[in-house]
Amino acid sequence: MPHEESKTFLKGAFILSLGSFITKILSAVYRVPFQNIVGDIGFYIYQQVYPIYGIVIALATYGFPVIISRLIAENRIHGKAELEKEIISASFMLLSAGGLILFLFVFWGSYDLADWMGDLKLRPLIQTIAFSFLLLPFISTFRGYFQGNNKMLPTAVSQVIEQFVRVMTIIILSAYLVSKGFSLYRVGTGAIAGSITGGSCALIVLCILYFKGSNHHRLAFFSVSGTVYKRVAMALFIEGFAVCISGALLVLIQFIDSLNLFSLLVHSGMAANEAKAVKGVYDRGQPFIQLGTVAATSISLALVPMITREYRLRNNAALSEKLRIAFKLSIIIGLGAAAGLINLIRPANIMLFENDKGSAVLAVFSISIFLSSIILTITGALQGMRKVYSPAVYILFGIFVKFFGNEYFVPKYGTMGAAMATDVSLGIIAVFFIMRIKKLGISMLPAGFYAKLAAAVCLMTLVLQTLLFITRTMHLTGRGMNAGIALAGVAAGGFVFIWSVIRFNLLDDKDLSLLPFGEQLLKIKKIME
Template identity: 45%
Template sequence: MGPEKKAKELFKGAFILTFAALIVKILSAVYRVPFQNIVGDVGFYIYQQVYPFYGVALALSTYGFPVVISKLYTELSSKKEKNGVQHLFITSALILFIIGFICFAFLFWGAAWLAAQMKDPNLAILLKVISVTFLIFPVVALLRGFYQGRGNMVPTAISQVVEQSIRVITIFFAAFLLTSKGYSLYVVGGGAAFGSVTGGIAAIIVLITFYWIGRRKSHLPFAKFDIQKNIQIARALLVQGFAICVSSLLLVFLQMADSLNLYSMLISSGVDALEAKELKGIYDRGQPLIQVGMVVATSMSLSLVPIITSEKLKSNFAFMHDNIRLALKIALFVGVAATIGLWSIIRATNIMLFENSEGSEVLGILSMMILLSSIIMTVTAILQGLGIILFPAFVILSSFLLKYVLNAILVPLYGTIGAAAASCLTLSFIMVFLLVKLRSQVRTRILNKRFILIIGIAALSMFMVLRFYLYMTGYLTGFEEGRLFNGFQALSAVAVGGFIYLWIVLKGNTFKEKELTMLPFGSKLLFFLPKRNRR
C-alpha cells in the first residue's frame, strides 16, 4: 500500500470512528431526558448515583485500551515482529481480565460499603448490577484493539453504536415495564443499570460475528511465554492506557465526586432524605445539557487535532501553531455560544425538557461547564497530539479530589448551587493548568485579545437580545407556564440568539474563509463573512 493510499485509509478509519463516537455521545446525552420524565427526579437521582461507575467501564473498553492495543499492534506489525504481536494479545488479555476482575470484585463485594458511604444503602443492588460490566469490558476492549490495529474500524464503530442502542432500549423498556408494575424506583434503577450489561453483551456479539465472518483472513495469535517481552508490553499498555482513559473521564470524575458526597452533604446540612434525593435529581438534569453542548463544541475543534499531529511529525511548526490557534478559537467560539445561549434560556429549556422550572438557577451555573470542559478537552487532545500524554491525565485525575473537597466546603453553605459552583471552580483550575502547559510547549501566543473581546461583545449582545425576546414573548402571551409554549420559546430563542451571535463574531473579522472551510458545515457560515475577509 502506497503512502497516499495508506493516508486515505487512515483518514477513512478515523472518520468512521469519529462518526460512531458522535452518535454514541448524542445517544448517551439525549436518552436521559425521557428517562427522567418517566421516573421523576428521585428515580433520576438513583440512576445517576451509579452511572459514573459505568462511565469508567465504558472508557476502559472504548477510549483507553483499544487505542493502545491498536497502536502497539501497528508498531509491531510494521516491524514484522510476528512473535511480538502474539505476545501483545496474550499479555493484553491477561492484564485486562485482571483489571476487570479487580474492578468487579470491588464493586460487587464492596457494594454495601460503597452505598453506605453514599448514605443510601438501597443503591447496593444497582452497584452489583453495574459491576458485571467490568467482566465484559476486557473482551470488548481486546477485540476492538485487534480490529483497529488491523486498520478495520467498522467492527469497532458498529459495536459502539449497537452497544449504546441496546443499552438505551433496555433502559426505556425497564423504566416503562417496572414503573407500570408498581415496583420501587430502586428496582427500576436496577433495571436501567442492567442496560450496561445487555449493551456490553451486544457489543461482544457484534465483534465476534465480525471475527467469525473474517476468520480465514484474521486470527487471534498465540505464542510461547516471554517474560521480558510481556513486561515491556504490560508497561506500555498500563501507562498509555491509563493516560488515555483518564483523559476521557473528566465529567465522570465530577459526577463520581457528586455521587459520593453531594447527597450525604445535603443530609448532613439538615435536608430531609426525600428532599435531598429530589434536589440531587434536579441537579443531575444538567448532565444531558452539558453533554449535548460539549458534543457540538468539541466535535468541530477536535477535527483539527489529526492535522496538528501530522504537522508536528513534519516539523512544520508554523502551520501547526496556526491549527492549534484555530482549534482553540473554535472551542471558545462554540463553547461561549452554547454556554451563554443556554444560560439565557435555561428556565424555558428546563420546563420544555423536564416539565417544570425547578433548579433553573443551578442549571444556569452548570451551563458554564460547557465552555470550560470544551476548552479542556480541546487542549488535552492537542497536548496528546503533541506527544504529551501523562501530564493532562494527572491534571484531569486531580479533578476528582478537588471537586470532592470543594463540595465538602460549599454544599453545606449553598446546597446544590454550591455543588454547581464547585464543578465550575474545578474545571477552571484544570483549564488554567492545561493552558499554561500548552503555552509553554508552543511558546507563542495562542489567542489574541481582539478575538476574545469580539466573542465577549457577541455573547453579551446575544444575552441581552434573548432576555428581551423571552420577556416580550412571555408578556404577549401572559407568561404561560405550559411545556409547549416554553418549548416554542426555547427553540425559537436558539435561532434568534444563534443568528445574532454568528453575525457579530463573523462580521468582526475573526475568521477567514480558509479557516471556516476546514470545519464541518463551515461552508454554511461563509454567508456571514465580510467580503474583504474572504481569502
C-alpha cells in the first residue's frame, strides 16, 4: 500500500471511528433523561421495541455499507471502475426488495411479535419502528458509495445527525406527551418515532452531499447484468449479514430479553404491572453497559485500522504485535471499567435513576462490560483481516445460549437470572474468540500479567470501598450526595487503577508507542513513575 493511500485509509478510518464514538455516547446518554421522564414502566415499553431499531442501525451502518464500499473499491483496484454504476444500482434494487420484505414482516407480524413479548399493547410501537426498514436501502447505498470512494465524512456526519435528531425527538416529544397526560404506550410510540425523524434527516444529508458531487451516478436498474446482480446479492445477504451480526451483539442480547424476559416473569407468578416495572429497572443496565463498553473499547478500536493495514501489507510480525496489544488493552480497560462500576453501582444508580432499585442485578450485569470489550475488540480485528463468518457463528451460538439461559434462570432468579444468562452467553462467546485468535498464532498473555492486573483491580476496589464506608458513616443520602459520591469514586478509582497499571508495568513502553497519542502517554508514564 503506497504511503499516500495508507495515510488516506487511516484518516478515513479515524473519521468513521470518531463518528461511531459520538453516536454511541449519544445513544447511551439519552436513556437517562428519558427514563427520568417516563419512569421504569415507560422505560420498559421503549426498551421492548428498541432492539428492532438497533438491528436496522447495524444493517445500515456496519453491514451493508461496508460490503458495498468493498465491492466498489475492489473494482477500482482491478481496473473496473466502470462497473461502479452497476454495483450501486444493483445494491439499491436488492436492498429495496429486502427492506420492503423486512418492513412487511415486522409491520404485519407486529401482533405475533407483541404476543411473543407478552404485551399486545406494544403492537403500535412495533408497527412504527417497521418504517425504519424503508429508509434502509437509501441510507445503506449512499453510505456504501461514499465509503467505497474513500469519502468517510458523509457517513460520519449522517450518523451523528441521525442520532442527534433522534435523541432530541425522543426527549422533547416524550416530555410533551407526558405533560399532556397521554398513556405511557402513546409516549413510547412517540419516542420510537424518533427513529423515523433521525433516519429521514440522515437521508436528506446524504442526498445533498451525493447530488452536490460532480461525478454522481444516475441509477440504471435495467442495464445491470445478471452476473453483477448475483455477485452483489451474494455479498450483501451473506457477508453483509455476517458483518451485521458481529456489529449487533449487544442489540441481539437486548432483543432476546425483549422476547422472553417479561413473559417469563409473568408466567413465574409476578403481576403484569410489577413485571413491567422490574423489567424497566433491569433495562437501566443498558446505558451503563453502553458507556462502559465505549470507554473500554475506544482506544482498542483505534488500533483496528492499523491491523487492517498490516494485514493488507502481509506484515505478519507487526500484525501479531498489534493484535496482542489490542487484546491486552481490551482486558485491562474492560476489567477496570467493569470492576469500577460494580463498586459504584449503588450511588451511580441513584445519581442517574433517582433510586437504588436493582443495584445487585445491575452489578452482575456489569460483568458483561469486561466480556463485551474482549469480544468487540477481537471482532473488529478479525473483520479487519476479512474473517467475518466465524465471529458471526460464535455470536449466533451465544445468542441461543442467552435465550435458553433466560428460559432456565429467570423463573428461578428473576432479572438476576437474566443478568446471569447474559454473562454466561458473553463468556462463552469470549472463549470462542480467544481460541480463534490463538489459532492465528497470537501468543497469550503470561500468568504474571493477570496477577498484576488482579492486584490493580483489588487496589482500586480497596480505595472505592473505603470511600463508600466513609460516606455511609457520614449518613450522606439523597440524589445529589450520591451523585457526588459516584463522581468522586470515578475520579479516585480511575486514578488509582491507571497508576497501578503504570506502576505494575502492565503496559510497557513498546505497548504505549503503538497506541494513538503514544508519545504523550509515554510522557505521562514517566511523570507517574
